Amino acid sequence: MNNFEETSIVVNDEVRTALHERRGVVALESTIVVQGLPAPINLEVAADCEAVIREGGAVPATIGLLDGRIVVGLTMEQVARLAAPSHGTAKLSTRDLGPALATRQDGATTVAATIACAARVGIKVMATGGLGGVHRDAITSFDESADLTALSRTSVLVVASGVKSILDIGATLERLDSLGVPVIGYQTKSFPGFYRSDSGFVVDWSVENAREVAAAFLAHQLFSSSGLLLANPVDQERQLDEALHDQALASGLAQVAALSITGKEVTPVLLGEFARFTSGLSVQVNRDLVVGNARLAGRVATELATLSA
Ligand code: PSU
Ligand code: MN
Numbered sequence: 426m427n428n429f430e431e432t433s434i435v436v437n438d439e440v441r442t443a444l445h446e447r448r449g450v451v452a453l454e455s456t457i458v459v460q461g462l463p464a465p466i467n468l469e470v471a472a473d474c475e476a477v478i479r480e481g482g483a484v485p486a487t488i489g490l491l492d493g494r495i496v497v498g499l500t501m502e503q504v505a506r507l508a509a510p511s512h513g514t515a516k517l518s519t520r521d522l523g524p525a526l527a528t529r530q531d532g533a534t535t536v537a538a539t540i541a542c543a544a545r546v547g548i549k550v551m552a553t554g555g556l557g558g559v560h561r562d563a564i565t566s567f568d569e570s571a572d573l574t575a576l577s578r579t580s581v582l583v584v585a586s587g588v589k590s591i592l593d594i595g596a597t598l599e600r601l602d603s604l605g606v607p608v609i610g611y612q613t614k615s616f617p618g619f620y621r622s623d624s625g626f627v628v629d630w631s632v633e634n635a636r637e638v639a640a641a642f643l644a645h646q647l648f649s650s651s652g653l654l655l656a657n658p659v660d661q662e663r664q665l666d667e668a669l670h671d672q673a674l675a676s677g678l679a680q681v682a683a684l685s686i687t688g689k690e691v692t693p694v695l696l697g698e699f700a701r702f703t704s705g706l707s708v709q710v711n712r713d714l715v716v717g718n719a720r721l722a723g724r725v726a727t728e729l730a731t732l733s734a
Pocket of ligand 2: 568569570571688689691
């Protein structure tokens with residue numbers, strides 16, 4: 426490591442040791458905590474995700490920027506500092522990392538930025554809520570999340586409840602196909618719809634357990650440097666009611682159009698409108714699905730470590 430690398434990326438002791446001993450490590454993003462979920466549940470979700478990853482035998486590594494350094498393995502105090510509303514923490518995608526580091530910013534990392542950092546230090550698995558993707562107006566706005574292109578060039582297995590249902594799900598699946606990113610359903614061939622268990626789209630592959638997907642990812646790595654999406658649906662009993670979902674989405678899309686919201690604000694505004702419209706029900710579902718994904722990611726990371734040994 427040269428000096429710039431050394432001062433730009435800090436890996437906490439527990440994560441460093443786990444990587445050195447080739448144990449399972451799961452990266453977690455900070456954007457979901459800072460821009461994706463309201464207080465105080467955001468910090469509860471951050472802590473719960475770490476706890477369930479440990480239950481699966483792996484070590485959690487929440488990633489974000491503090492004082493112009495990428496921290497891999499933020500403490501909960503550091504996460505709280507980033508999440509404080511008064512802090513005005515920026516949402517950082519992959520392309521923001523360079524300028525943010527050079528100007529010594531604090532920042533929350535999206536899936537795209539988180540997997541870039543994770544891959545840099547040797548972490549192979551990440552958990553999130555819903556991957557970003559192609560927005561419904563992409564034909565004119567060109568708004569397609571950098572999560573997709575990041576996943577196409579970064580060898581990290583991402584566990585998510587599909588892609589966010591605010592998106593054009595069919596178009597996003599087509600892009601993942603073009604980009605060569607395998608999409609594997611966990612115990613299902615129905616592609617999840619984030620707040621809903623089933624988006625109505627099907628996927629070609631499913632696995633029955635964590636070991637199978639770890640084996641699939643190892644095999645994929647023989648041919649490709651892309652990541653893999655493990656699509657894990659939220660429990661049917663916990664999903665958002667379909668009519669309520671569709672009404673909240675319509676309201677959110679109308680708001681985005683009326684206020685001419687574009688760019689990185691779109692996703693947080695839509696999720697915020699879901700929370701308001703459903704009186705917090707969407708936040709509970711989001712919590713359940715993220716924690717479920719973290720739990721599965723912990724088991725997958727452990728299996729991957731075992732199979733790679
Ligand atoms: N999953 C959630 N909530 C979120 C996100 C994912 O349940 O807020 C975040 C992730 O950081 C993801 C980002 O990378 O939303 C996508 O933002 P955009 O559409 O601007 O690329
Ligand atoms: Mn976007």
